[in-house]
Amino acid sequence: MRPIQLVLILFAAGFVLFYFNRLRSRLLDRLLFFVLAVLAVVMVLQPDWATGVAEFLGVGRGADLLVYLGFSGLAFLWLGLYARQREMDMRLTELARRLAKLGAEKPKKK
């Protein structure tokens, strides 16, 4: 085993541990995350398998395939986070608006 493989596997394991520990989320999310981590470890241990898939898809190297998929995934992630951010902004606005109305001061009658 090359040193880089060990480093990457430790990274993946650390990620899974952190996710399961700190971000308690739904079973489905955990399952998906676990499967992804296992896939990552497999790719690290057996780079040739990724190359096999890449060739099947018409990409030269496994590493290139991972870059393409990685970027697509990141783009989706970014969009999702952005949409969520906007939604949070809207909720925050609504909250601030209600607070403002609760504290509204009317003109004193003369």
Place this chain on the structure above:
Amino acid sequence: MLKKRVSHSAIFVTVAAHNEGRIIRSVLRPLVALGYSIVVVDDGSTDNTWRQLSGLGVHRLRHPFNLGQGAALQTAVGYAVEQGAQAVVHFDADGQHSPEDIPGLLAPMLAGRADVVLGSRFLRKEDRQAVPASRRLLLKGAVLVNWLLTGLWLTDAHNGARALSRRAAQRIVLRENGFAHATEILQQIRSLGLHFAEAPTRIRYTEYSLKKGQRFLHAFDVFVDLIIKRLLR
């Protein structure tokens, strides 16, 4: 749309103020004197705007933090509707609008010809001439952008003076917190099938209002906001 007589106190002038403490009293006093109901939303100012609003005879509300002009206007208009407003006027806090233009803004609406009346600085010769050349180019560009995004061809863009009937004020709901609300209003006029008209307004270009006004880069921000919104919703 019905022809109607509306008392001045049922006409709510709404003002979104962010760090306008230096000037806000002198902007509001003439409006109060005309007998309109005034709603000012202090949009999380960090200066003395809130204190300046006391004792003026206006409704004052405060956002706990800065949300943007669109959000503040929406708060003000929503509040005005809850207070029974029969008509709502948007009026800028920086002193660039003239209170004398308000009856003209209301007229097409009260006559039953429009649900929304949009102020324009390009309808009267003397108003047109008051627009600095650099602004004119920018504004005409914005007119084009507005047309592309909303299908409404107007003579002016980003003119903060507007009049809305109660019905329009209830139905138009601004979700763009920043400056993009100016275009969002047009989109909603279109999608809600509201009738609109334009009315002349004078814009006073003071050093203060030019400094506070939208800068060229804002225009780009607004454009990006609107495009992204289109993609996401």
